Amino acid sequence: MRTATALVAALLPAAQAMYPKNSPVLRVDAGSYKRLIAQSNYTSLVEFYAPWCGHCQNLKPAFEKAASDLQGLAKVAAMDCDAEENKAFCSSMGIQGFPTLKTVRPSTKPGGKPVVEDYQGGRTAGAMVQATADKINNHVVRLSDKDLDKFLARDKPKFILFTNKGTTSALLRSIAIDFLDQVVVGQIRDRETEAVEKYGIDKFPTFVLFPGKDSSGPIKYDGEVKKNKLVEFLAQVAQPNPDPAPVTESDKKKKKSKSDDKKKAASDEKTKDTKEPSDETTTTTREKETAKPAMEITPITAIKDKDTLEQKCLQTKSYTCVLALVPSEASDQGDKAIASLSQLNSKYLHGKRHLFPFFSVASDVDGTAHLRQSLKLGSGVELIVVNARRGWWRRFEGDDMGVEAVEGWIDAIRMGEGQKKTLPEGVVVEAAKEEEEGAKAEKGDKEAEKGDKEEAKAEDKDEKVDDAAEEPKIVHEEL
Structure with a gap:
């Protein structure tokens, strides 16, 4: 019979090698989760695991494959809930068994909280890739012949995909996220013949960059349809947004200012406690505390x-x-x-x-x-x-x-x-x-x-309904 010491020794190498630094899976902990995942512009698939968990070890190859396939499109991360510094955080996330997978999708509202959902799909790389790709936020503008001129009149650079597909690919959505507020990304169908003829589009997909009002004219992209190549092409008009955003001096000053405000507020509160409020002060306070009328709720x-x-x-x-x-x-x-x-x-x-x-x-x-x-x-x-x-x-x-x-x-x-x-x-x-x-x-x-x-x-008229039993599509081939 193997001793407990021998068992621990056997498990130790597996624990240390779960997701090494050269793994495509991003390692996060309680301290870095907020910055790397919650505040990210990208959708994430996060595994909460324990190194001694056999099911976690079995999932590892498929999870790493999913991370590789989603490179540049979404984040795939993992947190060791057996580590002492992560236990409280994992508990706050409702983790009760291993492995637990959750998708984290950025809010569509500025400053909003991310949407966190349990992943309940298949444990194959293809299933995880497709489910995560489906949750990538869409900032791509759908265009037609009648609204193209208005779209092109915008001041910012424009990047348009001419395609014979009705859906918006994960790749194009990720490009729109990379250059959000820097470059406006659009998509137009092959059946919008006026636009197709005007810009000499003879094959699909075709990308066209409209650098701006002062430029010489549109530029066709003739390189590989790969994320890094497209980002390099767009770098001539704008730089992609950093993710996560770096901490600026302004942010540091705001943080210090908030800290100073809290200290001052605490000091003022003590002073207020020793004074009797006057009628004028009470009236002013009541006016300030008067809430705006809430929106009337109409029950469903x-x-x-x-x-x-x-x-x-x-x-x-x-x-x-x-x-x-x-x-x-x-x-x-x-x-x-x-x-x-x-x-x-x-x-x-x-x-x-x-x-x-x-x-x-x-x-x-x-x-x-x-x-x-x-x-x-x-x-x-x-x-x-x-x-x-x-x-x-x-x-x-x-x-x-x-x-x-x-x-x-x-x-x-x-x-x-x-x-x-x-x-x-x-x-x-x-x-x-x-x-x-x-x-x-x-x-x-x-x-x-x-x-x-x-x-x-938002849907293509010719688009077919996906069947639950259908094999997951490869997200890189949706253009």
Whole structure:
């Protein structure tokens, strides 16, 4: 029998060699996570592991392969949760077993928190690459003949991809992130014949750089379609954004200023405690503390019966619907999901944005059990989006159903990003002619149609629905 000492000695080399410095996997710890991952411009796939974990060792080859394939497109990182300095951080991230994988996607709002989700896909390199690539933020502008001139009138340099593809590749999205606020990146289809003929495009894909108003004219790129080569080409008009951003003297001064302000505030607070506030001071304080009126929250509609569920979302002519499938009994997670959708619903209504409708459906509503079973969903809280007319659906992945995470998911749907799954047979029902005509007259369905059209702008008409069983595509070949 092997002694405990011998066992530890056998495991030690594996622990030390888990992800060496020359590995394509970025090593992070509790101290560097915020700077390298949370504040990064890039989407990240992070593995939380323990060196003694056999499953972690088994995952290593595929994880390193994914890191190599995503080089320059997204970050692939790992944190040793067995290290003493990382234990508290791993616990705060909800890590309970190894390996645990999470995707971290930058907020689409300046200064917003990143969206962190559990990765629940396959453990092959291809599956991890595709899932991570799908979550890369999209800053690429979709163009057509009618809006190209307006786009080119911008002051900043423009970089346009002429393509016969309807989707926006991970490579192009990563270029847009590299040069965000430096170069405006656009994409235009081959069927926009006026633009194609004007700039002499005779093959696809073709990249064209428009350096600016004072330049001699557009420049075609004729090099390899590789990230480093494209970055070198664009360096003639702008330098890529550093990631993570370096700490500037201004940042240091701000940090010191905040520290000094805190000390001064603490000192002032002690002084205030020894003084009796005057009527004038009290009145002024009350005026300052008067909050601005909060936005009125418009709750989402709760579907109460099978007929309404089918009419709104599951008929052959139904447009896109977001459904919160919740247990019939009240639950914290269910309440959180509904509250997030209600807040977003109110935001879109107040902003006069026509988006697809949101509904909640309790588990005791007739027809939901069949829907859950058909989509292979559990009995807990689920957020899904369904488009019966086009025959696809998507599921919200992750446990955080807060407003920001849900909004990021909805934005991705609206932009046509991410993988769609085919609706199983038996989910979509045929609508009676009278019901279809009645539904068209309803205001709610008109709003749904407008929202669906907004979403359709981001999708190619010829694009096929992705099947869950389909082999992952190679992200470098999507141009």
